[in-house]
Amino acid sequence: MSTRTLPTRALRASAELDYFDTADVVIVGLGAAGASAAIEAAAAGCDVLVLEAASAGGGTTALAGGLIYMGGGTPTQLACGIEDSVEDMYRYLLLASGPNADPERVRIYAEGSLEHHDWLLAQGMEFKPEYYPSKNTNTPGDEGLIYSGNEACHGFSEQARPAPRGHKGKAQGEGGGRMLMDKLIASALASGVRVRCDTRALNAILDDDGAVVGVVARCDGVERRIRARRGVILCAGGFIMNTDMVARHAPQFLHHTIANGNPNDNGSGIRIGLGAGGAVMNMHEGFVCLPFYPPAGFVEGIIVNGKGQRIINEDSYHGRVGEAILRNPQEKHYLVLDSRQFGDLEHPPLGGFRVVATGETVEELEAELKLPPGTLCFTLELYNRHAREGQDPLFHKHADYLRALDQGPWAACDISLDSGAYFPVFTFGGLRVRPGGEVLSEDGEVVAGLYSAGRNCCGLPRCGATYSSGMSIGDASFFGRHAGRNAASSPLRSCNSMTEFSLFTVSLLIVTGLIAGVINTLAGGGSNLTIPALMVMGLPADIANATNRVGVLLQSVAGVRGFHRHGKLDSGDTLPVLVPNLLGGLVGALCAAALPVPWLKPLLLGTMVGMSLLILLRPGVVAPPEGTVARRIRETPAAWFALFIAGVYGGFVQAGVGFVLIAALAGTLRYDLARTNALKMLCTGAITVVALVVFIADGLVLWIPGLILGASTMTGAALAVKLAIRLHQDVLRWFLFLMTVCASAAALWV
Numbered sequence: 133m134s135t136r137t138l139p140t141r142a143l144r145a146s147a148e149l150d151y152f153d154t155a156d157v158v159i160v161g162l163g164a165a166g167a168s169a170a171i172e173a174a175a176a177g178c179d180v181l182v183l184e185a186a187s188a189g190g191g192t193t194a195l196a197g198g199l200i201y202m203g204g205g206t207p208t209q210l211a212c213g214i215e216d217s218v219e220d221m222y223r224y225l226l227l228a229s230g231p232n233a234d235p236e237r238v239r240i241y242a243e244g245s246l247e248h249h250d251w252l253l254a255q256g257m258e259f260k261p262e263y264y265p266s267k268n269t270n271t272p273g274d275e276g277l278i279y280s281g282n283e284a285c286h287g288f289s290e291q292a293r294p295a296p297r298g299h300k301g302k303a304q305g306e307g308g309g310r311m312l313m314d315k316l317i318a319s320a321l322a323s324g325v326r327v328r329c330d331t332r333a334l335n336a337i338l339d340d341d342g343a344v345v346g347v348v349a350r351c352d353g354v355e356r357r358i359r360a361r362r363g364v365i366l367c368a369g370g371f372i373m374n375t376d377m378v379a380r381h382a383p384q385f386l387h388h389t390i391a392n393g394n395p396n397d398n399g400s401g402i403r404i405g406l407g408a409g410g411a412v413m414n415m416h417e418g419f420v421c422l423p424f425y426p427p428a429g430f431v432e433g434i435i436v437n438g439k440g441q442r443i444i445n446e447d448s449y450h451g452r453v454g455e456a457i458l459r460n461p462q463e464k465h466y467l468v469l470d471s472r473q474f475g476d477l478e479h480p481p482l483g484g485f486r487v488v489a490t491g492e493t494v495e496e497l498e499a500e501l502k503l504p505p506g507t508l509c510f511t512l513e514l515y516n517r518h519a520r521e522g523q524d525p526l527f528h529k530h531a532d533y534l535r536a537l538d539q540g541p542w543a544a545c546d547i548s549l550d551s552g553a554y555f556p557v558f559t560f561g562g563l564r565v566r567p568g569g570e571v572l573s574e575d576g577e578v579v580a581g582l583y584s585a586g587r588n589c590c591g592l593p594r595c596g597a598t599y600s601s602g603m604s605i606g607d608a609s610f611f612g613r614h615a616g617r618n619a620a621s622s623p624l625r626s627c628n629s630m631t632e633f634s635l636f637t638v639s640l641l642i643v644t645g646l647i648a649g650v651i652n653t654l655a656g657g658g659s660n661l662t663i664p665a666l667m668v669m670g671l672p673a674d675i676a677n678a679t680n681r682v683g684v685l686l687q688s689v690a691g692v693r694g695f696h697r698h699g700k701l702d703s704g705d706t707l708p709v710l711v712p713n714l715l716g717g718l719v720g721a722l723c724a725a726a727l728p729v730p731w732l733k734p735l736l737l738g739t740m741v742g743m744s745l746l747i748l749l750r751p752g753v754v755a756p757p758e759g760t761v762a763r764r765i766r767e768t769p770a771a772w773f774a775l776f777i778a779g780v781y782g783g784f785v786q787a788g789v790g791f792v793l794i795a796a797l798a799g800t801l802r803y804d805l806a807r808t809n810a811l812k813m814l815c816t817g818a819i820t821v822v823a824l825v826v827f828i829a830d831g832l833v834l835w836i837p838g839l840i841l842g843a844s845t846m847t848g849a850a851l852a853v854k855l856a857i858r859l860h861q862d863v864l865r866w867f868l869f870l871m872t873v874c875a876s877a878a879a880l881w882v
Contacts, residue, residue: 139403152356155181163191165586165608166367167316169616174323176620197270198308201602203297211261216295223292230595256315267428281600286528336408344581363619368401370559370587381415392556401588411574415561419596421454438464440507445527455597484554563589569615585612624831649848678827682838687845688817694853695810716779717819721826771800
């Protein structure tokens, strides 16, 4: 069996795994779906990390024209004098989503459209209140509103009152997608979202219960593991660029078409979801179009097949026309025009097709096209006769484009699949998801910790024959937001399944806790033993750092109680000492929850080395000579600052905070080491309470190993108090020096 990392082969989490980075929510892909999900997850207070395979964000959305399908009476519609309702939008989208539509998803989207419009404005988008009335694939200028589908066409207009719902940001021509992505990415970064570009997600990491707890990604050429505390959101696009997947699932899109997407629309996100236990659906579906307009005058022509028969109402959206042609890939298809459209033929059509036949009469055109005799003549005669009466009984073409083609000469453009005309395609299939983004298994069960949005999943648009421009970006941004919110509110993956409870690891925790209790009471640095012990059990560094605080708190309670019983706790300075220390502890804990884990090591190492040098070169600072008169904190402003800094350090790192507190207390207030240790234990306990509140709120504390550790540190602290009372100050000072050297070595080694 190959050991190569494959998207469909998830990695099982274990105690041996280490993690390069950790976030509450990890998002794969920075297109419209990924950026929208990131913004919402960050707004919910999560630490969000986005992994982008390319060198910059944007995805396929940045390459698109930027239409967003919204309606129900948006401010842009109202400013243009357009009436619309949520119910009409719902009914239309139910048709536009195709026969496999998800009514719940469509209803949520229609009813949330107005709020989504406002949300986009809040991200910096601007929609010019100008309606572009002509038939086009996008607004050619910076107009903000256009018909972008089949709203006014037969089969749709009877079911829902037509209204233009294609909204484009205030950008020229096809620049709407780039504008949208610039705004969304800027908003995400301003929200504190972290982005790693040139980082390709490879597969998912699962815990023992099958929940997704992270991903493996290639960054700087190295495979790295990245942990997600709350969830992973796959927003990596569709699979149109993966020829093998297209050949297996949607081979019809390989017929003389052009893949429309970015190079990373390779199905990797779909395959990662499969590897994590997700199911796929609608993989055979996609979108193909023939942009035969603009100019709008071409819509007045007729489209016929190789038998001279019309195949569709020509006012249909260009995707519906492309789908009709794709249905018969071997058939010839032509756009037939009369002399009134010849002026438009002087410029190359958007669809890249060309004139292949002309005729002074319809019969001549028919013969040049080698159509069966009389077929085109019959088709045009029937069409023209009814068009003069304002009717189209066969296909019900809209009256705005219903003109008799009776002004010869005539011309025909070859719009067949093999003609060289432009037929862009993209996919609609992907992971099976709920409207909230939760990925579902083949059995319909939620894959815990895994979400998806955009073309990575099967979303709002599900059928090319009924699609409207703007549904993809609308779906990606709208349901990306839903996925972001739901991932942010999901329970934290506590990593208990990654924690190895064995006789060895529990014994290691008890022994290191006992030793740490003694060390922390007499000096400091015991956490340099307990945090690695927790990591040996399988806890990631940030979880171990937080869980260690349970042991530190219980140890502090035991130490304070012991020193107080022996009369070594100066109660007069208790409150003044605690205030700056607690404020610093709160600041430090917030920093620890927000800043990257790799910052811990250099800070710890620098502090320990500095303390070692201080004790060696200036021993009187940490161990004042006998007879030194202690100062009151109210009379020593420097002590307030020193205790605040010690609090910040303790809230952030915890490991080695005892050394910092000893320097602050003995160095500024001139206490002997026994009394210094008593106040140190009090301050440590207070800082730890503040830090624990923050860590518990963030779900970083594992209680079982924390309480095991706490029981042993309490025992060690009780023993150490008795030693502190009996030992001479010089002994304590040298013990303190030894511990700082050990702590420095430990920090360097870790």
